Amino acid sequence: xxxxxxxxxxxxxxVIAGAVALSLVSLxxxxxLGFDDGFRTxxxxxxxxxxxxxxxxxxxxxxxxxxxxxVSADDLAEPAVLxxxxxxxxELGTLPGIAGVASIFSLRHRPDGNGxxxxxFAPDRADPGERRAALEAAIVHPLNAGRLISxxxxxxxxxxxxxxDSVGSVTRATAAVRALVARTFEGTKAGFGITGIPLLRGExxxxxxxxxxxxxxxxxxxxxxxxxxxxxxxxxxxVAGLPxxxxxxxxxxxxxxxxxxxxxxxxxxxxxxxxxxxxxxMHLTYEIRRRMASGxxxxxxxxxxxxxxxxxxxxxxxxxxxAFASLLLSSSALVRGLAAAGLYSxxxxxxxxxxxxxxxxxxxxxxxLVRRALCAPSPxxxxxxxxxxxxxxxxLGRPRMIAAGSAAVTLVATGLYWQIEPRHSFVExxxxxxxxxxxxxxxxxxxxPLSSIDVIVPTGPGAGAGIxxxxxxxxxxxxxxxxxxxxxxxxxxxxxxxxxxxxDEPSAAAGEIDALMARAPSTVDNTFIAAxxxxxxxxxxxxxxxxxxxxxRMAQIRGIAHAAVNDGLPRPEPAGQLAMVAAVSSVMIADLxxxxxxxxxxxxxxxxxxCRSMLVxxxxxxxxxxxxxxAGAWLEVSGHGLQFASGLALTIAFGIAVDDTIxxxxxxxxxxxxxxxxxxxxxxxxxxxxxxLAATTVVICLGIASTLASALPTIVFFGALSIAVFVLAxxxxxxxxxxxxxxxxxxxxxx
Amino acid sequence: xxxxxxxxxxxxxPLAAGAPAAGKNLEELIEGRFTAMGTNRVKxxxxxxxxxxxxxxxxxxxxxxxxxxxxxxxxxxxxVTMDFTVDVxxxxxxxxxxxxxxxxxxxxxxxxxxGVATGHAWTFTAPFDLDGKAYVSTFRVALQADxxxxxxxxxxxxxxxxxxxxxxxxxxxx
Numbered sequence: 001x002x003x004x005x006x007x008x009x010x011x012x013x014x015v016i017a018g019a020v021a022l023s024l025v026s027l028x029x030x031x032x033l034g035f036d037d038g039f040r041t042x043x044x045x046x047x048x049x050x051x052x053x054x055x056x057x058x059x060x061x062x063x064x065x066x067x068x069x070x071v072s073a074d075d076l077a078e079p080a081v082l083x084x085x086x087x088x089x090x091e092l093g094t095l096p097g098i099a100g101v102a103s104i105f106s107l108r109h110r111p112d113g114n115g116x117x118x119x120x121f122a123p124d125r126a127d128p129g130e131r132r133a134a135l136e137a138a139i140v141h142p143l144n145a146g147r148l149i150s151x152x153x154x155x156x157x158x159x160x161x162x163x164x165d166s167v168g169s170v171t172r173a174t175a176a177v178r179a180l181v182a183r184t185f186e187g188t189k190a191g192f193g194i195t196g197i198p199l200l201r202g203e204x205x206x207x208x209x210x211x212x213x214x215x216x217x218x219x220x221x222x223x224x225x226x227x228x229x230x231x232x233x234x235x236x237x238x239v240a241g242l243p244x245x246x247x248x249x250x251x252x253x254x255x256x257x258x259x260x261x262x263x264x265x266x267x268x269x270x271x272x273x274x275x276x277x278x279x280x281x282m283h284l285t286y287e288i289r290r291r292m293a294s295g296x297x298x299x300x301x302x303x304x305x306x307x308x309x310x311x312x313x314x315x316x317x318x319x320x321x322x323a324f325a326s327l328l329l330s331s332s333a334l335v336r337g338l339a340a341a342g343l344y345s346x347x348x349x350x351x352x353x354x355x356x357x358x359x360x361x362x363x364x365x366x367x368x369l370v371r372r373a374l375c376a377p378s379p380x381x382x383x384x385x386x387x388x389x390x391x392x393x394x395x396l397g398r399p400r401m402i403a404a405g406s407a408a409v410t411l412v413a414t415g416l417y418w419q420i421e422p423r424h425s426f427v428e429x430x431x432x433x434x435x436x437x438x439x440x441x442x443x444x445x446x447x448x449p450l451s452s453i454d455v456i457v458p459t460g461p462g463a464g465a466g467i468x469x470x471x472x473x474x475x476x477x478x479x480x481x482x483x484x485x486x487x488x489x490x491x492x493x494x495x496x497x498x499x500x501x502x503x504d505e506p507s508a509a510a511g512e513i514d515a516l517m518a519r520a521p522s523t524v525d526n527t528f529i530a531a532x533x534x535x536x537x538x539x540x541x542x543x544x545x546x547x548x549x550x551x552x553r554m555a556q557i558r559g560i561a562h563a564a565v566n567d568g569l570p571r572p573e574p575a576g577q578l579a580m581v582a583a584v585s586s587v588m589i590a591d592l593x594x595x596x597x598x599x600x601x602x603x604x605x606x607x608x609x610x611c612r613s614m615l616v617x618x619x620x621x622x623x624x625x626x627x628x629x630x631a632g633a634w635l636e637v638s639g640h641g642l643q644f645a646s647g648l649a650l651t652i653a654f655g656i657a658v659d660d661t662i663x664x665x666x667x668x669x670x671x672x673x674x675x676x677x678x679x680x681x682x683x684x685x686x687x688x689x690x691x692x693l694a695a696t697t698v699v700i701c702l703g704i705a706s707t708l709a710s711a712l713p714t715i716v717f718f719g720a721l722s723i724a725v726f727v728l729a730x731x732x733x734x735x736x737x738x739x740x741x742x743x744x745x746x747x748x749x750x751x
Numbered sequence: 752x753x754x755x756x757x758x759x760x761x762x763x764x765p766l767a768a769g770a771p772a773a774g775k776n777l778e779e780l781i782e783g784r785f786t787a788m789g790t791n792r793v794k795x796x797x798x799x800x801x802x803x804x805x806x807x808x809x810x811x812x813x814x815x816x817x818x819x820x821x822x823x824x825x826x827x828x829x830x831v832t833m834d835f836t837v838d839v840x841x842x843x844x845x846x847x848x849x850x851x852x853x854x855x856x857x858x859x860x861x862x863x864x865x866g867v868a869t870g871h872a873w874t875f876t877a878p879f880d881l882d883g884k885a886y887v888s889t890f891r892v893a894l895q896a897d898x899x900x901x902x903x904x905x906x907x908x909x910x911x912x913x914x915x916x917x918x919x920x921x922x923x924x925x
Contacts, residue, residue, distance in 0.1 A: 086825070087788070090803035093823025105801075105825035118798040119825065123790045 005303045005310075008358050015359035019352070023246060026253020033212075033252065034261035037204040038334055038429070039064075039197070042264065042644075045331045049583035056456065056575050059530035060537055064577055065165045067174060067196035068450055069158040069181060070443050073189050076153050077132040081190045086121060088184040089158055095180065097173030100161040104138040104148045110500060111512070142500045145489045147448040147541075155446040162198060167205065170198040193439035196450070203434045207711045208267050212252070215715075218706035219271040220245055223278040226699045231285070233373040239360050240285040244277035247352035251345040258341070264429055265338045265648065268707050268718050269345060275703030276320065276656060277349040279696040280313045283663065284357050286692055292374045298365040301374075302358045310354055312666035315610055316659035317350040322602040323655025326595040327648075332588045335648075342652070392686045395735055396679060399742035406736045410626045417632030423641030424585035425546040426451075431711040444543050448489060452539040453553060454576030455482070455561055459535055460569040466514040466533065472498055473507035474565055475536045478572050481564035482557065486540055493538040494528050542578060548641070550582035585644070592647030599651055600625060603658050611665060611672045619740045620661050623732030627725045628654050634724075645714040649721040656700065656722075657729030660693045664733055668741070677748055682741050690734055697730040782808055787902070789920030791824060794881050795906060795913070800824045802920070806831065843867060846875060864890070878909075885909040888917075899923055 008015055043050055056062070071088075073081045089103045108117040120141070121134045139149055149156045162173050174194070181192050223244060227237035251273045255261055287309050291301035324342030327335050364370040395402060430437050440450060457478050459471035472494065479495035494513055498506035501513070517529060528537050540557065542550075554574040561572035600621060608617025628650050635646055667685035671677040704726075707719030784807050791802035806820020811834065818833045836845045846864040866875030875890040886906040904918035 086801065087803070089825055090788075090801060090823055091805070093825075093828035094803060094805040094821040096821075098828070101823070101826070101828075103825065114796070116797060119800050121801075121825070123799050123801050 004355075005306050005358070008306075008355055009299050009302060009362050012359040012363040015355055016363065019246060019356050019359075023249050023253075026250045026257075029253030029256030030249070031256065033256040034259065035205055035208050036261055036263045037201045037208070038264040039201050039204070042332060042334045043581055043584040043588070044333050045584060045588070047331055047584050047587050049580050049587075052573075052575065053577065053580035056454075059526070059532055059534065060456075061161070061526040062577060063450070063452065063527070063539075064197040065162045066450075067160040067162065067177060067194060067198060068440075068443055069160065069177065070193045070195075070439065070447070071156045071158065071181075071185070072154055072191045072193075072446075074154065076149070076156055076190075077128075077135045078189065079128050079131065080188050081185075082131055082135065084184050084188050084190065085156060085158075088181060091180055091184070092158070092160060092177065095173065095176045097163050097169050097176070098160055099163040102148070102159040102161075104135070104141075104144065104156060107138050107141050107143060107148075109137075115512070115515075143496055145496075147489065147492075150446055155443075157443065157447050160196075165198065167202070171202060174199055174202065193435070193442060195436045195439035195443060199436040200430050200434070200440070203436055204264065204430055204712065207431055208262055208264065211267055211710045211712070211715065212262055212270065214709050215268070215271050215706045216248060216252075216274065218709055219274045219703045220248070222702045222706055223274065223699060226695075226702060227278070227282065227285075230282070230695055231289070231373075233376070235364070235370050235373045236285055236289065239357065239364065239370075240281045241278065242360065243281045243352045243356040244274050244349075246356060247277035247345075247349040248274045250348040250352060251341075254344050254348065255341055258344075260337045260341045263334055263337070264712060264714055265334055265644070266341050267710070267712070268715050269338065269341055271704065271706055272342075272652065272656075273345045273349045275700045276346070276659075277353050278703060279659070279700050280309075280316065280349070280353040281357050282696055282699060283309045283313070283692060284353065285361075286695075288358075288361055289374055289376075293377045298371070298374070299362060302361055306354065306358055308666070309663075311669075312663050313350060313354055315606070315662045315666070317346050318606060319603045319658040319662065320652075320655040321346045322606065323599040323651050323658075326598040326602065326651060327592075329595050329598060330588060330591045332584075332591070335588065335591070338648070388690045389683075389687055391734075392683055392690065392738060395738050396683060396742045399739040399746070402735060402739035403743055406626060406732070406739070407622065410622065410629050413629035413633035414625070416636045417629050420632055420636045420642045421548055422586040422589035422647075423546050423548055423643055424581065424589065425544070425643075426581075427544060428643055428645065428714045428717070429712065432713065433711065441544075449541040449543040451543070451578050452492075452541050452576055453550065453557060453574055453579050455538040455540065455557060455572050456530075456535045456575045457538065457561075457565070457572040458570040459530075459533060467494070467510045467517075467529065467536070469507045469510045471536060472510045472513070474567070474569070475538070476506055477564045478561045479538055481560050482538060482540060485556070485560060490541040491538060492541065494536060495538075537575075538572075539576075546641075547582035547585050550578055551586065554579055554582065589642050589644060589647050592644075592651060593642070596628070596647075596651045596654065599654055603655070607658075607662065607665065610662075611669060613672060613675070615744065616665070616672050619744065620658075620665060620737070622740060623661055623736040624654060624658050624729060626732045626736060627657060627728030630728050631721060631725050643714070643717070645718040646721055649718045650725065653722040653725035653729075657725055657732075660697065660729060660733045661737060663693060663696075664689050664737055675748060677741065677745050679742060679745050682738055682745060686734070686738050693730060693733055697726050701726050782810060784808075784925040785818075785820075785922055786925055787822075787920045787922040789902075789918065791822075792915065792917045794917070795886075795908070795915035802918075804831075804920075844873075844875070864888075866890075879906075881906075890918075 071085050076082060076085065086105050089101055089105045092098055092101045105121050107120045109120060111117040120137050125134065135153060138144055139151055139153065147157065160177060162170060178194060181194065185192055224237055224241045227240045228234065231237055231240065248270055251270050255266060260266060284305055287305035288301050291304050292298065296304065321343050324339050324346060327339035327342070330336055330339070361374070365374060443450060455478060457475050459468065460474065475493060476495045476498065479491060479493050483491045495506060497513060498509040501509040542553065557574050565572060604617045604621045607620045608614045611617065631650060635642060640646065664685065665672065667689050668677055668681055671681050701723045704719050704722050707715050710716055785805070787804040789802055790799040792799045802822055802824050804820060804822035806818050808816065808818045811817050814836050815834050820831055822829050822831055831848070833846065833848045838845050844866040846866060848862045862877060862879065864875040864877040866873060877888050879886055879888050886908055888904060888906050890902065890904050900922040902918060902920045902922060903916060905914050905916050907914045
């Protein structure tokens with residue numbers, strides 16, 4: 001430490017030049033930043049559910065590459081609207097990047113004796129009366145069942161399967177579809193809307209990109225304004241703020257160079273690093289100014305401040321790093337990416353603050369204006385010193401009551417937190433105000449759900465060349481059993497087509513279905529039949545429900561399907577993206593609890609080693625477990641459950657909340673190490689540190705409040721919960737910690 | 752659908768020699784973007800369906816021109832690439848069509864037609880087999896103006912002479 005201080009103060013220009021060079025390298029990394037919506041990568045893992053999903057993707061085409069277009073009018077039978085809709089469907093098929101289209105215009109009459117199935121919308125039946133009759137026939141068609149057109153003739157759905165799912169091709173294809181739908185229905189009485197997973201993914205990606213500008217910029221501005229408020233000096237605000245901004249640049253540069261990029265999970269990391277760096281830099285600047293205002297020389301004051309705050313900054317970075325490191329336990333590659341990025345970013349934030357801040361002061365103090373600002377007496381932080389003193393005296397006067405009360409509250413809250421259930425919902429990750437999301441809700445309200453829980457029914461022996469009657473019959477048994485529970489409108493499979501083709505003996509329609517499928521592009525064909533013909537799929541259309549509800553429904557589906565075909569062949573199993581996400585997210589969110597426990601144990605041990613006292617290590621944990629337990633209990637009681645955002649927020653916020661405890665203990669470390677801590681020491685230490693802790697908590701909370709500007713609910717929730725944890729942690733540090741230390745002091749005195 | 756694409760090409764092929772109705776040479780007519788709307792019948796005995804096509808024409812070299820694009824009915828689409836050669840300017844033409852419906856079984860086809868120009872209309876013919884039955888496919892193309900044309904494909908069974916219209920399209924330059 002001494003050598004570091006000496007080097008910094010001897011060569012401030014070299015230090016700053018090095019920082020500028022690293023910043024330039026980081027800026028190049030920012031240029032290479034990649035963005036990922038996390039729809040797939042978030043759940044990529046070795047879990048059995050994800051591996052089953054990977055196998056499913058190989059043989060089935062999944063609905064996640066589908067765009068849904070709603071066309072609405074007072075009466076879709078109006079000739080201009082109906083003609084435009086038909087032309088739209090035809091033109092869609094010729095757009096680049098489109099693999100298949102399904103609509104009411106694809107519907108056909110049942111095949112005649114020669115196997116000829118005439119289209120319902122026949123071109124030779126073109127007068128308005130005949131077209132209206134065709135529309136009515138489509139409404140009552142068994143393969144429609146209210147999914148492609150509503151019974152009131154007001155809403156129609158066109159499903160478009162995209163050929164590729166790369167961001168570039170999806171963007172081009174959706175832009176072409178948007179342009180076509182707008183051009184086609186211009187001047188008609190029809191309205192339209194577009195949605196689908198590809199569009200929602202695109203919107204999430206745009207939001208992530210926007211957040212990196214808006215949230216980080218807002219965080220930096222808030223940080224500077226708070227510095228200005230606390231230091232009442234522009235110069236000191238710059239001295240305290242610039243290292244934080246540099247840390248932000250370095251963190252973003254790392255995300256770019258490392259290839260980790262910005263995801264829904266790492267989205268909030270840069271602003272988190274910004275506020276941590278702001279907080280540490282303020283601690284240091286405050287201490288330097290306090291010493292210089294008391295008559296200290298510049299270099300001497302800097303060295304003294306670094307000696308005092310430096311170890312605490314290192315320790316706080318270590319505990320925050322431990323919180324991030326605990327996330328390496330996750331089975332999600334994306335969470336582990338956040339952990340790696342967090343570990344690096346915390347380290348660079350520390351370097352940026354502890355080296356850059358003193359070097360800048362040493363250099364700038366040569367300027368009279370800066371020197372005057374540094375020597376000016378520090379204004380009171382938030383409240384006059386006397387207010388703090390009174391509060392501390394009140395706390396230290398009744399330590400037993402406060403300790404017992406807070407321990408009881410923590411215990412009860414922990415009990416509630418213990419029962420929390422992992423919960424993940426698709427809507428967490430998307431902007432609920434986005435056009436695509438609102439449209440999805442509208443379609444699900446007026447037509448049918450767009451998501452589904454799927455059931456894979458193995459075809460059994462004889463599979464390979466085509467669909468056998470036995471396989472179709474087996475599918476039918478599962479389909480019919482599921483239909484009895486979920487309704488005909490919500491259960492779709494080839495059995496729906498088989499019943500339509502052969503009402504009297506659907507399983508005899510295997511040959512006809514094979515012939516129909518042979519005409520269809522593979523992307524459409526493989527929606528319901530595995531490419532290798534090893535299995536058939538049933539889709540149970542399901543609206544927006546969270547993971548516990550999906551898991552319950554999967555259990556129900558599994559029970560029904562197993563009972564329907566108890567024939568010794570491989571059993572039907574729930575599948576699909578919704579099922580995979582529910583199963584994997586539950587595991588991953590539960591992993592976050594393990595991460596949190598690991599972070600708690602590791603932080604306690606580090607503090608115990610730092611203070612050379614296991615007892616202090618334990619005492620230090622209580623004020624930090626308290627806010628997490630309260631927040632966790634609230635999540636349980638309010639029904640939010642433990643989501644990705646909350647699991648991460650609790651773990652990371654714990655790591656940051658411990659920082660205040662360390663800054664407080666840092667003032668008492670010699671006495672704690674020596675085992676001689678006494679009440680006057682505690683009173684003096686908290687008299688000094690309480691205003692700083694309160695001020696830095698305000699800085700961190702307001703800085704993180706910039707995440708509330710995000711359009712992604714998961715980021716907003718992360719920010720809001722983190723703020724709640726920081727405020728509760730401050731209460732723990734200012735009330736519980738001195739009370740617990742006072743009890744320790746009494747114990748020391750009694751010995 | 753396969754025949755539709757051939758029709759389009761037929762419509763343009765005679766223009767290589769300087770179509771009287773259009774008064775433009777082939778390069779001018781084939782280069783650009785086109786749409787076509789009409790009906791299509793997969794084979795004799797099948798019901799007609801609406802069809803829409805979109806393609807782009809370009810010149811490959813002095814003798815070969817190419818049209819590539821996509822045709823779609825309400826439930827199917829096909830990628831189509833065509834090229835044709837000017838055998839004897841103003842008189843004889845060759846045409847080759849390749850199409851890929853992206854389907855699992857069959858439907859990837861390649862056809863070669865021979866054609867002649869007769870006044871303001873052009874005709875291409877080719878023999879072809881469908882479901883084991885022999886037919887003669889005939890495209891008749893008439894151009895009313897530079898940017899509008901009509902195309903029909905008729906197939907005649909070799910044994911009975913029974914004719915069926917497979918394609919009826921109106922083509923328009925975008």
